Amino acid sequence: MKTAFLSLIFDYTPVLSTFSIFDIGSDKHYVDWEQTQSSFNREYFSEFKRYLEEMLHESQDKDTPISVYFSGFFIKLLEKADEKMIHEIKIAVNNRKLELLGGTINNSLSSLYSQDQFTEEVKAHKSVLKKVFDYKPVSFYNTESIYCNTLADLIKSLGFKRTFAGAISWYMGSNKKDRVFIPKNIQSFNILILDKDNSLFDNPDQKAHFLLFDIKRLREHKGVSRVLLATRTKAKIKSLTDSGKLNSKKLYYIKTPTMGSLNGKTFSSFNGQAMQTNTLDMYYNISEQAGVISDSQFLDLGAASLYLNLGKKDDSTAFDKYSNMMNILNDADLKA
């Protein structure tokens, strides 16, 4: 019987305010919270709520260990949309039925750009988990499972015991069946290698599978219960705490950042176009020049999903979005 570890990712892309050149220097909010909340509520009650209910049901009633990452945005919006759900998640977490994953506050790309900003964002996320769920995470989900050696040191220093990373087939070579590795010189920290897909029979020698599902993938697989139903026929589902038992003590020594993205995204999906690189460079230059920026409005702009479509020429709004983002960043620059 195989072993599977199931993690869920709940994030939400905010709607930015329309920010003209005349708004630079004003008190206008970067995120249009009214519109964001309204869109979120619509999607939450028509779809997301069911996934969360299934997650709670599976983890509590069926005693199935699940780990989950909630971005700061998702938590903030969920608090307003469904306070009861927050309460139920808190109970599940406190009863150790559900593990919460740490991460950056808004699922950002800061680990690629600024160690200081990354640290600040992880601390901000931990703070939200403590405040809302009274929980201290020990497993880490970095945005799109970005990983490299230096991150292992940093993530460990922030109080985590393990993090996810994408599989590099050529690097793993004959070790493909192993899924838990260690970074150089850090024996007490584990790297969990994600499956690229969910077909558990691809490699019969592979006994452990780390599976990650975001909302898009849950939609494709028709929800949490269906995913678990299919997984249970082939594997026993365990908690991430048990992953240490699979530690191969082998090195996963990756100098250059890698991305274990869901849905086939690559680094160039975020920074392959000039419009993307400009805005990302500007955002992280601001934080670099000003030192660490913990202002929540500034952190909101870090969400990786905001940069995903900026360079897409087939999106007719990409150009307006870019101008809008540049105005916002210029405002942030003035205020930094």
Add this chain to the structure above:
Amino acid sequence: MTKTRVLMLGPGEPSILNSGLGKAAFHLADSISKNVELTVVQPEKLEEFNESVQQREFEPQHRTEEFTDYQVLSDIAKFEITNIIAPYWYLGGTEKVTHEYTESVVRIKAETYTKEIIEIVDEIEYDVIYAHDWLTFQAAIELKEKTKLPLVLHVHSLDHDRNPNMDRSWVFELEQKAFCIADKIICVSNYSKSIIRSVYGIDGGKINVIYNGFTNRQYKDHQSPFKEKVILFVGRLTNQKGPTEFLKIAEHVHKHYPNSRFIMAGDGELYQSLIEAGAHSRIAHKFHMTGHLSDDELNKLYAMADIYCMPSVSEPFGLSALEAAGAGLPMVISNNSGASEILEGAISLDYNDTLGFANEIVKLLKNEKMKHYYSTKNQKVVHSMTWKEAADQITNIFETV
């Protein structure tokens, strides 16, 4: 004394679609109507070019009733511009589909508009035909041939200006034919007159230069939020206006004067390309593109700016340069413009002299006294220019033609 009855074939209400032409025709009609009996025939709304003939209704408009409503601007500005034929916008359309096909569509729409004018004008009595720019020229030619009445053409912009690097089009041929048949041609600058003579081959004797008037804007007391000096470009984003030159100039200025920031205001077929070019530029973080702005927003922008830059490839008049002058902005502008003839305090250069433009802007940025000297000089000029004066000169032509 009986007033001359003038039939004005207008370009439509001032809007994003006809920009300076619409504004000039609006002010001229307002002032001319005080001297003559004026009937304005124009598309009620420019988007009607995109509707079927049966659905359209063109009404002769006496300016005193309907042409004074400036509020219409805000309505027109909302329309889908890519599907509209308009005096300045037919070029954008030609790039979207095959040249031959689109050109014929534009031509059919223009011909339909001509038919509508002819039908409506049948019910109107007039002594002089007065037509503004190419869109009305076919109707003007047909009316001239039919009535033998004097034809006065008012040229705000030429196909040669709008297509500086392209072959002669059917619009060019239409303009040329109209110029040949016209009794008088009014153009807005000596620069424009020289093109009509040299490029279109028209006898200079029947061409009169009458500068537009100037309407002082309600410039805002709006503080720039930036610590840097702001260099401003205002205009349709088409090759004619030289926006790509502006981007190049901006890079040079920033290299020599890092405490500078650049704003490009306007919309047009090059909008997306320019955003992309701006994103690739090393001054991307200091280069803003606003898209289309309302009059109110434009007034704020003039108040925020320190220097105005107009590197137009060909600019018959250059209304925005006068507006910038009215706001007290010193400026570096293209030689190929009417504005450079009028504004004594404008520094003018060849439009493609990128380094020259940059150097002059940097000099102005570094010298407050020079800025003040030039801007004061220009302000005096623009405040002496009135639409009444232009209207009186035009009325003289109506009465003597």
